[in-house]
Amino acid sequence: MDNESTYSGYSYKSSHSRSSRKHRERRERHRSKSRDISARGDKSVTIQTPAESMLDAESTRGDDRDDNWGETTTVVTGTSVDSISNEDLTRISKELEESSPLECRRYFGPALGAVLGLFAVVTPLAFLALPQLLWRDTLEPCGTPCEGLYISLAFKLLILLISTWALFLRPPRATLPRFFIFRCLLLALVFLFVASYWLFYGVRVLEPRETDYRGIVGYAASLVDALLFIQYLALVLLEVRHLQPAFCLKVVRTADGASQFYNVGCLSIQRAAVWVLDQYYSDFPVNNPALLNLPKSILSKKMSAFKVYNLGEENNTNNSTGQSRTMIAAAARRRDNSHNEYYYEEAEMERRVRKRKARLVVAVEEAFTHIKRHQDEEAAASPKHPREVMDPREAAQAIFAPMARAMQKYLRATRQQSYHTMESIINHLQFCITHNMTPKAFLELYLSPGPTLQYLDTSNRGRQWTLVSEEPVTAALRQGQVFSLRRLDFSLVVTVTPLPFLRLGEEFIDPKSHKFVMKLQSETSV
Amino acid sequence: MSTYTPGQPVTAIVQRIEIHKLRQGDNLILGFSIGGGIDQDPGQNPFSGDKTDKGIYVTRITPGGPAHEAGLRMGDKIMQVNGWDMTMVTHDQARKTLTKKNEDTVRLLVTRKSLEDAVKNSMGTYPRQ
Numbered sequence: 001m002d003n004e005s006t007y008s009g010y011s012y013k014s015s016h017s018r019s020s021r022k023h024r025e026r027r028e029r030h031r032s033k034s035r036d037i038s039a040r041g042d043k044s045v046t047i048q049t050p051a052e053s054m055l056d057a058e059s060t061r062g063d064d065r066d067d068n069w070g071e072t073t074t075v076v077t078g079t080s081v082d083s084i085s086n087e088d089l090t091r092i093s094k095e096l097e098e099s100s101p102l103e104c105r106r107y108f109g110p111a112l113g114a115v116l117g118l119f120a121v122v123t124p125l126a127f128l129a130l131p132q133l134l135w136r137d138t139l140e141p142c143g144t145p146c147e148g149l150y151i152s153l154a155f156k157l158l159i160l161l162i163s164t165w166a167l168f169l170r171p172p173r174a175t176l177p178r179f180f181i182f183r184c185l186l187l188a189l190v191f192l193f194v195a196s197y198w199l200f201y202g203v204r205v206l207e208p209r210e211t212d213y214r215g216i217v218g219y220a221a222s223l224v225d226a227l228l229f230i231q232y233l234a235l236v237l238l239e240v241r242h243l244q245p246a247f248c249l250k251v252v253r254t255a256d257g258a259s260q261f262y263n264v265g266c267l268s269i270q271r272a273a274v275w276v277l278d279q280y281y282s283d284f285p286v287n288n289p290a291l292l293n294l295p296k297s298i299l300s301k302k303m304s305a306f307k308v309y310n311l312g313e314e315n316n317t318n319n320s321t322g323q324s325r326t327m328i329a330a331a332a333r334r335r336d337n338s339h340n341e342y343y344y345e346e347a348e349m350e351r352r353v354r355k356r357k358a359r360l361v362v363a364v365e366e367a368f369t370h371i372k373r374h375q376d377e378e379a380a381a382s383p384k385h386p387r388e389v390m391d392p393r394e395a396a397q398a399i400f401a402p403m404a405r406a407m408q409k410y411l412r413a414t415r416q417q418s419y420h421t422m423e424s425i426i427n428h429l430q431f432c433i434t435h436n437m438t439p440k441a442f443l444e445l446y447l448s449p450g451p452t453l454q455y456l457d458t459s460n461r462g463r464q465w466t467l468v469s470e471e472p473v474t475a476a477l478r479q480g481q482v483f484s485l486r487r488l489d490f491s492l493v494v495t496v497t498p499l500p501f502l503r504l505g506e507e508f509i510d511p512k513s514h515k516f517v518m519k520l521q522s523e524t525s526v
Numbered sequence: 527m528s529t530y531t532p533g534q535p536v537t538a539i540v541q542r543i544e545i546h547k548l549r550q551g552d553n554l555i556l557g558f559s560i561g562g563g564i565d566q567d568p569g570q571n572p573f574s575g576d577k578t579d580k581g582i583y584v585t586r587i588t589p590g591g592p593a594h595e596a597g598l599r600m601g602d603k604i605m606q607v608n609g610w611d612m613t614m615v616t617h618d619q620a621r622k623t624l625t626k627k628n629e630d631t632v633r634l635l636v637t638r639k640s641l642e643d644a645v646k647n648s649m650g651t652y653p654r655q
């Protein structure tokens with residue numbers, strides 16, 4: 001299409017304003033599938049250094065145009081805590097990006113954790129079983145104390161398994177650019193622990209074929225105790241520490257200025273980014289680029305006012321600056337009325353939207369009166385009018401026709417027509433009819449722009465966000481930090497401020513001390 | 527204006543003042559403002575010697591108005607208006623009594639500190655006669 005030729009990385013919005021209305025709608029119908037809003041249930045966050053960011057935007061923009069929302073995650077290898085090697089990492093990752101398959105990156109971390117966890121849980125049982133299998137005859141019989149230890153071992157293992165399932169066996173929600181430090185620390189700790197226990201077991205029990213079975217059982221029980229304590233540590237580090245609020249994050253969307261404030265606890269930058277994105281999808285109204293532009297008629301008035309003529313001068317280099325200077329001076333002298341036009345245009349648009357909304361509401365109310373729920377007793381009562389019984393889909397299609405035009409005009413007035421296709425409107429109508437909703441409940445979806453989550457479709461591919469930060473992303477949040485989460489056509493800028501320290505004082509009020517006197521003092525002139 | 531004990535008659539040195547109301551458009555005005563009353567806060571009264579006195583006081587006089595010409599001064603306590611008592615009335619009752627539409631003149635009995643002092647001084651010189 002001819003408008004695509006003006007499409008460059010940063011003029012995404014202006015291409016809208018340059019095209020005519022017809023072209024825009026046609027293009028948006030094409031685009032509705034490849035739209036930014038199409039849903040993914042999962043997100044991946046990759047890091048970019050600020051210097052590299054421009055390069056990356058254009059490379060991913062090319063992917064976007066092909067509607068290829070690949071799971072583009074960076075492969076972090078080796079020592080990623082050291083920020084010096086960052087440039088190398090991103091260079092390596094760009095090569096690997098196209099070649100790595102879609103899903104495997106997402107599950108690598110949890111798989112590792114699962115393997116280690118399984119190994120750790122099986123170890124005490126192995127400690128108990130190996131002597132029985134290998135040198136059963138020489139083992140000393142072990143009476144009641146052993147049985148007590150068996151029972152406690154069994155229950156502790158059961159509790160360990162249940163709490164591991166509850167806390168850690170959840171599908172991962174995000175892929176972080178760098179290692180999640182606490183998780184790595186805990187995995188390393190578990191590994192070290194179990195490895196050292198095996199080492200001692202091998203040296204002290206397996207080799208000399210230790211006969212004191214009670215001691216072996218005690219040894220296994222102590223391992224299980226230690227695992228429970230590591231799990232306690234994991235609980236505190238991963239789940240509990242960040243619950244107490246310590247910082248206030250201000251999140252501003254660069255596209256239209258929508259902002260929110262959130263309270264978070266002590267987190268690293270990447271974890272805070274994931275948290276912010278979780279809230280973003282349900283708190284922020286959907287980003288509608290069509291709503292942003294001032295009408296072309298207002299902005300471009302200045303440009304076409306003056307034409308500058310060259311009266312036979314040979315020296316062109318001076319003229320260009322002279323020309324622009326005269327134009328600027330002339331434009332400055334001219335009285336600037338664009339704010340006036342903007343005001344009237346806004347008022348006009350507001351009026352138009354309200355009128356169309358009124359028409360829509362009336363049309364929908366009337367349409368809803370055409371159907372009602374069929375009760376089974378009525379069939380016997382009125383044999384004369386055998387009404388055709390419809391299922392919700394057919395009922396929705398039947399009453400969609402009278403309101404279709406009003407709906408379309410309203411959506412066009414509020415620039416939402418790209419978010420709601422006819423199919424989706426009929427689906428929503430069917431949903432509302434099934435659940436006995438009133439017309440107002442049906443219209444709730446269209447009258448206000450909902451959160452972004454509402455417009456995502458439910459395929460499970462991840463959404464790509466880029467975390468841009470001047471500090472390494474595993475650093476903890478501090479006062480005055482600013483980082484931003486970039487998407488293709490807008491970004492979220494996050495500013496960190498600490499919550500103030502509160503000094504709470506106490507004042508006791510005796511309930512008998514509430515007394516009142518009259519305080520009127522009028523002065524009247526006669 | 528000494529402290530008043532309830533149940534005992536009040537004695538005061540009063541001056542008789544007669545004000546002729548001035549007609550301004552539809553209203554008859556007297557040209558002063560009153561404050562006080564039994565429903566008001568007596569502690570706020572700047573003119574009373576005794577801060578529990580809930581009487582009606584003159585708080586402002588329009589210069590050149592009928593009250594000023596008749597000799598009323600700021601800080602005077604009004605004891606009677608046309609025979610009606612003003613020492614135990616609400617603020618609104620006082621206003622209504624003063625602004626009756628069918629009366630052209632009001633005869634006030636007012637008291638002030640300087641009156642008492644004047645009488646005391648004159649009484650002091652009296653026996654020397």
